[in-house]
Amino acid sequence: MKVVSVEIRNFRNHTDTTLECGGGLNVLVGNNGEGKTNVVEAISYLSLTKSFYAASDAVVLQVGRDEFALKGDFSGDTGVRRHVEVRYRRDTARKTFLVDHTAAESLASVVGEFPVVVLSPEQTGITMGAPTERRRFLDLVIAQASKTYLQDLLEYRRILRQRNKILLDARIQRREPGDALEPWNKSLVETGSALMERRAAFFASFKDALERAYRTLAGNEEHPGADYVPSFKVPSWSDPKEIRALFEDELRQHEDEERRTGATGVGPHRDDIEFTIGGISARKFASQGQHRTLLVALKIAEFDYLKRQKGETPILLLDDVFGELDGHRSERLLEEAQTLGQVFVTTTDLRSFPRGLVPGEKTKVFEVEGGTVMEGVH
Secondary structure (H helix, E strand, O other), X not given: OEEEEEEEEEEOOEEEEEEEOOOOEXXXXXXXXXXXHHHHHHHHHHXXXXXXXXXXXXXXXXXXXXXXXXXXXXXXXXXXEEEEEEXXXXXXXXXEXXXXXXXXXXXXXXXXXXXEEEEOHHHHHHHHOOHHHHHHHHHHHHHHHOHHHHHHHHHHHHHHHHHHHHHHHHHHOOOOOHHHHHHHHHHXXXXXXXXXXXXXXXXXXXXHHHHHHHHHHHOOOXXXXXXXXXXXXXXXXXXHHHHHHHHHHHHHHOHHHHHHHOOOOOOHHHOEEEEEEOOEEHHHHOOHHHHHHHHHHHHHHHHHHHHHHHOOOOEEXXXXXXXXXXXXXXXXXXXXXXXXXXXXXXXXXHHHOOOOOOOOOOEEEEEEEOXXXXXXXX
């Protein structure tokens, strides 16, 4: 998959920007705050239906404007052309998507159609932060590869909201939730178990890709690891009935705690990932350099996973990452990235860019200043 062109209107500090993209490396150069990140953010909107940077659609709309609009032309690995449009209006606070000039059935239906991998400084929480960040990473990767997983995830969140409301209402009113929980318990177990099984299967194939990517960047001296840590112990993933029985038992054991807290205490929303380097917890003991290398390796492994699962080469978005790595690892990342497919990179200074940048037919350099993009400056 490649982005052929992008149009950006009233989005962040881009009033009217059009890019004709290169098929290989696309480098966006400019000072901080000039609009480099906004370009890759716009591509993420077209691919994922949301920003990797902002929590709210209203935040990216230019001050004083009523609507932002993004358009993108894509080309698949087989040469099939696709067109995507997204619009957001301030007055209705609604976002609409058109795919190939037809209204998308839902935002969820767009996810995975245009696979993308994003690496930015905002994602350091995946290796260093709270479990929420790791679950978000996990869900987005699998959701792009599997629409069934995304549907189950959305359904699980709906069930969880309803179940938590019953628990919280009972806590506030100082009464027992009674039989009201029973149908939601069954749904929680069925849908939650399906998510857990899919997450476990994902890690079975993902761990090797992560190790290969890490060694590409750092050599063979360090040995990374990644383990799926569900909210309760599952001895084996081979028997779905056993997993559901364990889930039901865990719910019974958490009944008193749930009545006290007014929230569901067990399930996929409590899962985590344990990253290690040399068998030691990365979150607790890894250096800054190891964290950065691990995060980059995760993204390369994500790229590999999506390509295998989708049969389509993802687009790689690297936002301000080379300043976070030493010279050697920056060069290794650039070398690796250019072998993968189409890449968009932001940087503040080409002079600090890794050696090997050669503008040409497949490599384009854009200068970004004040929301204006000029091609060919290098």
